[in-house]
Amino acid sequence: MAAAHEHLADSADETPIAFRQAVEALHAARLRPEIDIAPMPAPKRLAPFAHALEATVLDRDTDGETDLADGRLVLLHDPDGHDAWQGTFRVVTLARAELEPEMATDPLLPEVCWSWLTGALEARGVPYGAPSGTVTRAGSYYFGGLGDRAPDSQIELRASWTPAEGPHGVRDAAVHLTAWCDLLCQVAGLPPAPVEPAGRGGVVPLPQRRGPQPR
Template sequence: MAAAQERLSDDAGGTDNGEGVPGGNPADAGPPAFRAAVDAVRTARLRPGVEIEPVRPPRRLAPHAYAWEAAVVDGDEDLADGRLVLLHDPAGHDGWRGTFRLVTLVRAELEPEMAADPLLPEVCWSWLTGALEGRGLTYGEPSGTVTRAGSHYFGGLARRPATSQIEIRASWTPEEGDRGVPDTAAHLTAWCDLLGQVAGLPPSPSADASVVTLPQRRGPQTS
């Protein structure tokens, strides 16, 4: 799934079979297990401040796909944003060890001193696994990367302070429950918990109180 993660943010077009189009009805396309998995997301209860909407999923990652984009919003500022893609291959996939796979990209800006912490990648990965486990979810074959990048400004932008960004790309196989359908509502809720942690918000009431969160990032800078 590494290749799928690398293409996640670059390929925003629709799937070959036209599924996942915003405004469409997911119950009208795909096999029953896929339709049920997408429909179940409607029961998810998300924390305040998270804005989410369906978007076209990447192409060719699986026979059936559906995607959502979300942002943690504070006033006019996005503290963190990301995309979650649900993939389904009724024939199964050796790399997934299942018929469903969840793929995500999450990113946020950080204070430069926080980005310099040598333990930051390990901490960020623990946020993902902790968010899933905090919701009591069973999953398999997790994989991913944590990347931090810095920007320095010159010339006409030289007055801007340096900025740093953290980016988490990951995928995992959700446990398939009754009728072979994963608890997608709980996985989406856990993913929004991850977004909140990356944004620097305190844990949601059902999350593990021992988790570490980052301070909220700076407000927008002017040139």
Template sequence: MAAAQGQFSDHSDDAERNALPRAFRQAVDAFAAARLRPEIEVERTRPPQRLAPHAYALEAAVVDDDEDLADGRLVLLHDPSGHEAWKGTFRLVTLVRAELEPEMAVDPLLPEVCWSWLTGALEARGLFHGEAGGTVTRAGSHYFGALAERRPATQIEIRASWTPLEGRDGVPDTAAHLAAWCDLLCQVAGLPPSTPDASSGVVSLPQRRGPDAR
């Protein structure tokens, strides 16, 4: 990531921005107000095409001691005419990935726990949302031949989308949604909660071992 840790990096063209709907511009601008943990690096990336008339995308990584513990992508979609499946004019879509420790990877309840981290991160910040849906995928890798010395690895992947509640001005609190999404990233990465109150009822992945651990 090129952005400074704990900061939001954006590079927008003024002419391009002025052509966008007011509500979408405000929703994008609000991302910059999010207060993020210092372990988070986040910056703008190319959004997907054809999902909505307007789209904006961010990518982020959780970095601790120069080691990437988790990474992900958050996409803001906007259709001024509304979308029947969304039941709103905005939609947030995410992909989050992290490598797991072996003892956590075999937990049969892992998918349910990971999904609860997403919904819990939104609820912890008082973010009402609708039409949430997604998948949690657990994939294992075993190494052979010249790579045989590497220990088996398991990766968790969360794909999800939800409709953020729009305010009276028709704009959702995207700063809070970004902060909640970063809470999810940190939890998947195995970092401890940032505040004592945040630890209530929360189960985190074990903290990552160093690259030479077996």
């Protein structure tokens, strides 16, 4: 992530210190070894300041590496505040993964997937507000020259929330990223990492997958 830090340093004079500190905290986060994460171009029209990361959950136990899930996280900042955000920062995320057919047809899948997000934030003790999002499941069926391919299904969670702010900006920006990576790993079918109970609610698991899914 050196390039991202260089860009940050070049624009330090015009970047609010609260945003710079939040980005530095993101890059200092300690994540699970299955997570491969790197900077990506940030959207320029959503807020005056934005920083984006893309992540992939990898199965490193197979021959080579297999992608189990992927997504992106964008940190937005508007120093003047944003009514819809109810704050000056906003976290916008995407998580997606292939599913086995029996999981894709589970009627509780959307609710369970959303509970993975809220459960991950609560398990990490992350203060947040104004959450919103969508859970989409889609299936592909193949015909003609592709008829020998088995149907496949995908789950996609798009979500955003407002991180709580303290006197110097976002509180625990790195923990927001860690919680989102917990969600990404759960969408990938990995067992949850040990986390101290938050005392509120819980995460409802779906059956674990039998093995890596083709992408």
